[in-house]
Amino acid sequence: MRSRHAVYHEREFLRKAGETVRNQYGIIVPEKKQNYKNLVAAYIAKEHIDSVILGCTELPLMIQEGDLPVPILNTSQIHIEKIITAALL
Numbered sequence: 001m002r003s004r005h006a007v008y009h010e011r012e013f014l015r016k017a018g019e020t021v022r023n024q025y026g027i028i029v030p031e032k033k034q035n036y037k038n039l040v041a042a043y044i045a046k047e048h049i050d051s052v053i054l055g056c057t058e059l060p061l062m063i064q065e066g067d068l069p070v071p072i073l074n075t076s077q078i079h080i081e082k083i084i085t086a087a088l089l
Contacts (some may be wrong), residue, residue: 033062
């Protein structure tokens with residue numbers, strides 16, 4: 001069983017996605033990106049999650065469709081599509 005301390009750090013890692021996978025120059029580090037995807041995949045399996053909401057503008061830079069075993073919902077893309085649809089009506 002994982003300690004509450006370990007779970008807290010995992011959740012902070014997930015919550016601070018943009019900060020945790022970039023180096024000091026703002027470039028996404030591939031190893032950290034993979035660690036992030038692995039942690040998300042572990043939560044999917046453990047919690048029986050059926051989809052993942054990418055609710056931060058930085059998340060689609062790290063996770064694309066096909067990276068995880070469940071569908072992803074990119075809120076930025078959803079909003080853009082709705083705005084374009086509304087503008088064309």
